Amino acid sequence: MGRTAKPIVLQLLEGNKGKYSKKQLQERLEKEKSIQPNTNNIKAPPWLSPFAKREFKKMVKELLEVDLITNVDVNAMAMYCDAYGNYVECTKVIQEEGLMVEYTNKAAETNKVPHPLLTKQKALFEQMKALSTEFGLTPAARAKIAIPRQVETEESEEEKLFGDV
Numbered sequence: 001m002g003r004t005a006k007p008i009v010l011q012l013l014e015g016n017k018g019k020y021s022k023k024q025l026q027e028r029l030e031k032e033k034s035i036q037p038n039t040n041n042i043k044a045p046p047w048l049s050p051f052a053k054r055e056f057k058k059m060v061k062e063l064l065e066v067d068l069i070t071n072v073d074v075n076a077m078a079m080y081c082d083a084y085g086n087y088v089e090c091t092k093v094i095q096e097e098g099l100m101v102e103y104t105n106k107a108a109e110t111n112k113v114p115h116p117l118l119t120k121q122k123a124l125f126e127q128m129k130a131l132s133t134e135f136g137l138t139p140a141a142r143a144k145i146a147i148p149r150q151v152e153t154e155e156s157e158e159e160k161l162f163g164d165v
Contacts, residue, residue: 036070037070037071037072037073038070038071039064039067039069039070039071040071041071041074042060042064042069042070042071042073042074043074044056044057044060044078044081045074045075045078047078048078048081048082048085049082049085051085051088052078052081052082052084052085053081055081055084055085056077056078056081059077059080059081059135059137060077063077063135066136068135068136069135073135076131076134076135077131077135079127079131080127080128080131080132080135080137083124083127083128083131084124084128086120086124087121087124087125087128090117090120090121090124091121093115093117094115094117094118094121097115098115099114099115099118100112100113100114100115101113101114101115101116
């Protein structure tokens with residue numbers, strides 16, 4: 001299985017490792033712009049909790065400023081916000097009840113066991129982590145985007161002689 005395709009802007013930010021010619025880069029950029037989804041209908045889905053809707057609005061506001069969210073990204077952002085809301089709820093319950101809870105088994109013996117919501121909390125964290133990298137919400141994800149552009153590099157001897165052939 002091949003690598004996941006990257007937008008040309010991201011490839012350029014990473015230094016044009018594919019060594020595309022300027023003409024190829026311009027054609028690809030124009031094609032990508034022509035299929036860029038709109039940003040005119042980014043609304044929180046009605047099934048989100050009030051807490052998750054507030055998070056959705058906050059995140060969309062930030063991501064719209066840097067052109068990192070479109071209409072087709074709404075469901076992924078909603079899933080992130082839903083996981084975030086559930087994570088916060090799990091955390092509150094664990095804080096109230098403690099990390100260890102009493103459990104009575106079939107033999108009527110009472111033992112202290114880790115809180116059952118810890119497993120759910122970990123799964124929600126992993127879901128949020130995966131979705132947050134898609135939107136550049138972590139320092140590492142932003143660092144990949146923030147690599148300085150190296151588009152205008154000095155022409156090599158071959159480029160000077162043969163151009164974009």
